[in-house]
Amino acid sequence: MYLTSGAEATVKVEDGMVIKERVPKNYRLKELDERIRKERTKAEARLLSEARRAGVPTPIIYDIDNSTIKMQYLDGTALKFVIDENLSEQVGILVAELHMAGIIHGDLTTSNLILFNDRIYMIDFGLSFFDSSTEARGVDVHVLFQTFESTHRDHDKLIEAFCRGYRQEFKQADEVLERVKEIEKRGRYA
Structure with a gap:
């Protein structure tokens, strides 16, 4: 199949x-x-x-x-179908762990996050790479925020929840989240 x-x-x-x-x-x-x-x-x-x-x-x-x-094979549900604030906060924690390890996912979307046995799994690392720069981390998070905005009604709440989880786990979170705002501005004026 x-x-x-x-x-x-x-x-x-x-x-x-x-x-x-x-x-x-x-x-x-x-x-x-x-x-x-x-x-x-x-x-x-x-x-x-x-x-x-x-x-x-x-x-x-x-x-x-x-x-x-x-x-x-993870016989679960893509997060795009079930995401809520609690799950978004958990995603923030997972992305923080990924970034602390120097890994950029490259395609962070709610389709590449699977809820299976009450845990969130990350899949599809085909565009992933090692990078510890604020810019790469910011782009990674920006892609997820774009997904929230384009496919989920309560995107503002999901972004806030993600930021809570990300900040909870990652000392450099505020630096990365500030970069996300800069990246968004670049996109608007390009």
């Missing part, structure tokens, strides 16, 4: 596992394409594991093979 198919990868459930496979790009030389897909797959698996070590619930990785990751 296919869960999704995007520009970079297909994701399906097989034998109770999620299988994420990076698709070949015919416009690249075959050897280069294979190397890029393999490197990106290894990087994603490494970032998933690092996030888990930092205390952020992520799917368990069972196997990595060239351009394929086999991992735990």
Whole structure:
């Protein structure tokens, strides 16, 4: 059963596992394409594991093979369908833990947060990277706030709740949240 198919990868459930496979790009030389897909797959698996070590619930990785990751299937609900202030505050704590570990998710949306067995899991680290800069952290949080604003009615309350959780856990939270405001202003005048 296919869960999704995007520009970079297909994701399906097989034998109770999620299988994420990076698709070949015919416009690249075959050897280069294979190397890029393999490197990106290894990087994603490494970032998933690092996030888990930092205390952020992520799917368990069972196997990595060239351009394929086999991992735990989380039969939960995307946060976009159930988010409330309490869950948003928990997301703030998780993002703080991720950022303290020097990891930027790169695609923080309520579709990439799964509620499973009363825990929030982060998924899809395909755009993730290591960076401890205020700018990268600010962009990460800005993407989430944009998601709140575009898809959730009580977005102001969700943002406030996120900030509570983020500040509770992360000493540099105010610096990052100030940067988010700067990033929003840049977008308005671009």
